[in-house]
Amino acid sequence: MSVLVVAEHLRGQIRDVTRELITAGRELGPVTVAVIAQDPGSLVDAVNIDGVTEIVTVTIGAGEFENDTYQAAVEALIADRKPRVTLLGFTVNSMGYGPAAAVKLGLGFASDVHGIALEGDAVVATRSFYGSKVNAELEFPGAEGVMLLLRPTVWSPAEGVGDASVAALEVVAAPSRARHREVVEATTSSDVDITQADFLLSIGRGIGDKENVEMFQELAAKMGATLSVSRPLVDAGWMPSSRQVGQSGKTVKPSVYLAFGISGAVQHLAGMKASGTIIAINTDPEAAIFNVAQYGAKADLFDVAEELEKLY
Amino acid sequence: MKTVVCIKQVLQLGDEVEFTDDGLDVDPDYLDPALNEWDSFATEEALQLRERLGGEVVLVTCGSKASEAALRRCLAMGADRAIRIEGVDRDPFSVARALAEVVSAENADLVLCGVQSSDAVQAATGTALAELLDLPRAAVVTKVDYDAGARTAVVDRELEGGLVDRVEIDTPAVLTIQTGINEPRYANLRAIKQAEQVEIDVRNAAGGGAPAYRVRKMFVPDRGEGAEMIDGSPAEIAARIASIVKERLV
Numbered sequence: 356m357s358v359l360v361v362a363e364h365l366r367g368q369i370r371d372v373t374r375e376l377i378t379a380g381r382e383l384g385p386v387t388v389a390v391i392a393q394d395p396g397s398l399v400d401a402v403n404i405d406g407v408t409e410i411v412t413v414t415i416g417a418g419e420f421e422n423d424t425y426q427a428a429v430e431a432l433i434a435d436r437k438p439r440v441t442l443l444g445f446t447v448n449s450m451g452y453g454p455a456a457a458v459k460l461g462l463g464f465a466s467d468v469h470g471i472a473l474e475g476d477a478v479v480a481t482r483s484f485y486g487s488k489v490n491a492e493l494e495f496p497g498a499e500g501v502m503l504l505l506r507p508t509v510w511s512p513a514e515g516v517g518d519a520s521v522a523a524l525e526v527v528a529a530p531s532r533a534r535h536r537e538v539v540e541a542t543t544s545s546d547v548d549i550t551q552a553d554f555l556l557s558i559g560r561g562i563g564d565k566e567n568v569e570m571f572q573e574l575a576a577k578m579g580a581t582l583s584v585s586r587p588l589v590d591a592g593w594m595p596s597s598r599q600v601g602q603s604g605k606t607v608k609p610s611v612y613l614a615f616g617i618s619g620a621v622q623h624l625a626g627m628k629a630s631g632t633i634i635a636i637n638t639d640p641e642a643a644i645f646n647v648a649q650y651g652a653k654a655d656l657f658d659v660a661e662e663l664e665k666l667y
Numbered sequence: 668m669k670t671v672v673c674i675k676q677v678l679q680l681g682d683e684v685e686f687t688d689d690g691l692d693v694d695p696d697y698l699d700p701a702l703n704e705w706d707s708f709a710t711e712e713a714l715q716l717r718e719r720l721g722g723e724v725v726l727v728t729c730g731s732k733a734s735e736a737a738l739r740r741c742l743a744m745g746a747d748r749a750i751r752i753e754g755v756d757r758d759p760f761s762v763a764r765a766l767a768e769v770v771s772a773e774n775a776d777l778v779l780c781g782v783q784s785s786d787a788v789q790a791a792t793g794t795a796l797a798e799l800l801d802l803p804r805a806a807v808v809t810k811v812d813y814d815a816g817a818r819t820a821v822v823d824r825e826l827e828g829g830l831v832d833r834v835e836i837d838t839p840a841v842l843t844i845q846t847g848i849n850e851p852r853y854a855n856l857r858a859i860k861q862a863e864q865v866e867i868d869v870r871n872a873a874g875g876g877a878p879a880y881r882v883r884k885m886f887v888p889d890r891g892e893g894a895e896m897i898d899g900s901p902a903e904i905a906a907r908i909a910s911i912v913k914e915r916l917v
């Protein structure tokens with residue numbers, strides 16, 4: 356089964372998800388990696404990994420990702436190499452062009468995929484629905500090719516130097532209708548660096564109200580923990596973004612991650628599932644956070660917090 | 668200024684689950700409907716554009732009669748009118764095709780979707796819709812700088828790790844809106860009552876075209892080891908947590 360992996364890069368660096376895609380791809384068959392960049396040659400070595408048989412470079416005008424250009428390049432690559440499976444990361448960039456290319460080319464398509472199986476010549480993809488509480492197996496009857504956007508951090512990053520051949524594909528893309536201007540750094544605040552903390556006490560939407568933030572701040576201080584949060588608390592302006600754990604926040608790996616009222620959405624788990632010991636308190640015993648936690652309690656977070664307060 | 672907002676009524680699963688007889692979906696009795704969180708931010712953004720530039724906010728959803736509740740939530744926030752397209756699947760291509768027909772006829776200046784629907788987490792419908800409408804698009808937008816009369820807008824796309832990609836985009840365009848871009852307003856009781864009375868324009872989807880995928884089986888995943896659940900009173904749970912923390916932090 357031929358596989359096309361589209362490498363992802365930012366500011367001249369191949370992103371980790373690319374090596375994860377290579378791991379997933381080489382389990383299916385020979386892997387071609389596409390490098391779409393202003394100077395693709397500078398990125399070739401980074402994707403010449405064990406299991407990659409070919410690297411195809413596409414030179415584009417833009418210095419960073421632009422969705423129209425990527426779409427044109429990936430469509431040309433698929434037309435030329437005819438992969439059975441095209442693998443992209445389930446990332447912000449892929450969200451901007453993957454579904455467009457797939458619907459245009461009539462490919463089977465699924466995103467946030469966390470499992471792939473081959474049945475003869477057919478691809479079966481596994482993904483979750485309903486707050487990650489149930490899984491579904493998806494099939495793609497009739498489709499000549501399939502595009503899958505894979506959930507980051509599920510497959511381990513591929514390692515080992517490969518001996519891929521390198522080829523170039525000429526793609527004539529129309530001027531992009533959405534043009535990259537600049538990458539803006541997140542505003543650095545003088546607040547704490549949660550990535551350095553050994554013990555994070557993390558609160559989510561389950562705390563209900565802004566007024567309750569303070570009591571958890573105090574509990575964290577008493578327990579010797581640093582307070583971190585899930586995204587809704589930052590969206591609501593209750594806490595600064597420097598405290599946010601997850602895909603669009605910080606990736607953390609403390610010895611202990613103690614979560615109160617966090618459901619365990621994929622984008623949150625992406626930022627904390629490598630923590631040493633995860634303990635979660637949630638009134639919903641089926642919350643997805645319990646899939647990654649070592650210890651859990653089905654309980655009201657306020658009751659538990661109150662009791663913890665007494666112990667410190 | 669006309670903005671079309673695509674609205675989805677999502678379904679939330681509680682702590683019990685049964686599947687339909689064919690095993691392809693969760694039994695609807697176990698699912699509670701809600702307005703997709705991302706779509707409330709998209710609606711708010713459209714309302715703010717209207718407040719600044721005048722014009723109209725049009726809502727579109729694909730779904731059953733029951734999904735009109737989500738439309739009425741957004742009507743109560745202040746949207747002008749709503750269209751429901753009857754009977755389409757959840758797969759993002761079928762939904763996008765059904766939406767495309769209706770949205771195209773509206774000739775909007777901007778089309779807003781949510782980044783993702785919370786029950787399916789596909790982050791695909793808006794981008795597929797843009798392709799079918801042959802419009803430029805930007806995904807995961809946290810800021811929209813739109814000038815009346817201008818042919819371009821400047822938007823911020825939120826990348827991983829908190830980085831922002833600032834993009835200049837030709838309009839009309841499709842934007843998928845990220846949470847936190849604004850503060851969705853609450854509807855007051857009167858507005859909610861009034862929204863109940865609004866007539867919703869119901870259309871049929873033309874159908875056709877291959878779906879993105881077909882579900883062949885839905886099931887509760889094997890949790891493997893899973894978490895060890897701590898039983899007992901809150902005091903007992905707290906004591907156990909304290910001892911685990913102490914043990915792990917040496």
Ligand SMILES: Cc1cc2nc3c(=O)[nH]c(=O)nc-3n(C[C@H](O)[C@H](O)[C@H](O)COP(=O)(O)OP(=O)(O)OC[C@H]3O[C@@H](n4cnc5c(N)ncnc54)[C@H](O)[C@@H]3O)c2cc1C
Binds near residue numbers: 600655
């Ligand atoms: C592109 C993108 C990037 C994202 N990046 C991030 C990110 O970096 N970080 C992030 O966190 N999210 C991120 N998200 C959002 C993510 O999808 C979820 O919406 C978010 O993580 C949900 O936060 P939560 O678990 O706090 O809230 P919810 O999902 O609402 O969960 C609240 C939980 O609290 C429980 N609860 C309620 N009351 C109580 C009580 N009294 N006692 C105990 N438990 C209670 C509920 O059972 C529920 O499980 C991103 C989304 C997108 C699309």
Ligand SMILES: Nc1ncnc2c1ncn2[C@@H]1O[C@H](COP(=O)(O)O)[C@@H](O)[C@H]1O
Binds near residue numbers: 729781787790
């Ligand atoms: N059935 C639907 N009706 C209208 N809009 C939808 C529907 N499904 C998805 N959308 C739109 O597409 C966005 C992303 O959904 P998804 O691709 O399912 O993650 C949602 O936030 C909506 O704006």
